[in-house]
Amino acid sequence: AQKITQTQPGMFVQEKEAVTLDCTYDTSDPSYGLFWYKQPSSGEMIFLIYQGSYDQQNATEGRYSLNFQKARKSANLVISASQLGDSAMYFCAMRESGSARQLTFGSGTQLTVLP
Amino acid sequence: NAGVTQTPKFRVLKTGQSMTLLCAQDMNHEYMYWYRQDPGMGLRLIHYSVGEGTTAKGEVPDGYNVSRLKKQNFLLGLESAAPSQTSVYFCASSYVGQGAHEQFFGPGTRLTVL
Numbered sequence: 729a730q731k732i733t734q735t736q737p738g739m740f741v742q743e744k745e746a747v748t749l750d751c752t753y754d755t756s757d758p759s760y761g762l763f764w765y766k767q768p769s770s771g772e773m774i775f776l777i778y779q780g781s782y783d784q785q786n787a788t789e790g791r792y793s794l795n796f797q798k799a800r801k802s803a804n805l806v807i808s809a810s811q812l813g814d815s816a817m818y819f820c821a822m823r824e825s826g827s828a829r830q831l832t833f834g835s836g837t838q839l840t841v842l843p
Numbered sequence: 844n845a846g847v848t849q850t851p852k853f854r855v856l857k858t859g860q861s862m863t864l865l866c867a868q869d870m871n872h873e874y875m876y877w878y879r880q881d882p883g884m885g886l887r888l889i890h891y892s893v894g895e896g897t898t899a900k901g902e903v904p905d906g907y908n909v910s911r912l913k914k915q916n917f918l919l920g921l922e923s924a925a926p927s928q929t930s931v932y933f934c935a936s937s938y939v940g941q942g943a944h945e946q947f948f949g950p951g952t953r954l955t956v957l
Contacts, residue, residue: 732885763945773886773933773948819885828893829874829937830901831946833885 731755732822732834739839741810748795749805749837751820759825762803764794767817767836776818779803810841844869847949849934855955856924864919864952866934873939875917876901876946877909879930886933892917924956 733752741747753762764776779787779794787794795804807814817838821831850865866875873894878886888901890909898909906928908920917936921928931953935946 737883765948771931771951773935775945775947778945821885828891828899829939829944829946830876830888830891831886833887835883835885 730834731832732820734820734834734837736837737835739837740842741807741839742842743812744809746806746808747810747839749807749818749820749839751803751805751834753801753803753820753822755801755822755824757824761823762794762796763821763823763831764792764803764805765819765821766814767819768813769816773819777805807839812841812843815839815841846870847934847936847947849932849949849952851952852950853953855957856921857957858925860924861920861922862924862954863921864932864934864954866917866919866936866949867915868917868934868936868947869915870936870938870947871914872936872947873914874937875911876935876937877907877917877919878933878935879903879928880933880951881930889919889932924954926956928954929956930954 760781762779766774777789777792779796791808793806817836819836820834847868876891877889892898892911895914910918934949937946938944
């Protein structure tokens with residue numbers, strides 16, 4: 729079974745609008761972490777935001793926030809006030825406990841911000 | 844600090860040739876990883892290391908070998924390259940301990956096997 733599922737291969741958003749990128753996960757481990765990475769066309773992987781399974785509040789980092797719904801096993805990334813530079817591939821990833829901190833990645837969502 | 848660096852950035856091999864990809868990090872991280880990224884897929888873990896002198900298999904280890912002789916370096920070897928190994932290879936490293944401690948990625952190596 730897929731551990732990380734990103735069901736939106738591509739998304740479009742108008743500049744300055746907010747956009748939500750979906751991520752669902754599957755684990756029986758009570759202790760885990762969820763990450764979002766951005767990969768622009770230049771290819772590098774850029775860490776955006778982290779949510780721990782025991783964190784009570786949703787994580788926020790500037791214009792990025794993580795809508796964490798533990799019971800539904802979802803960890804959606806919300807980007808507010810989209811900018812042209814946000815156009816990129818976005819990956820959701822999960823780290824389970826006792827796993828040498830390895831990450832399991834979803835297949836990604838290609839976000840295009842329209843002017 | 845350079846962070847995580849990878850050598851080379853691009854390489855073209857013929858089937859059956861061998862090569863070594865070098866990853867170096869200057870952040871004193873204990874953990875290091877090798878991933879491959881194929882079109883339409885996320886990154887998949889090839890091998891990883893939890894410290895100098897240790898290595899372990901990840902999700903897709905076949906056809907690859909690794910070594911971690913020094914803490915700051917993690918080498919990925921292809922003994923007999925196959926077209927199925929055409930991919931972009933990423934090295935990453937991370938800190939040990941509680942908290943987020945995200946993985947830091949290198950810029951990637953684009954490998955084509957003809």
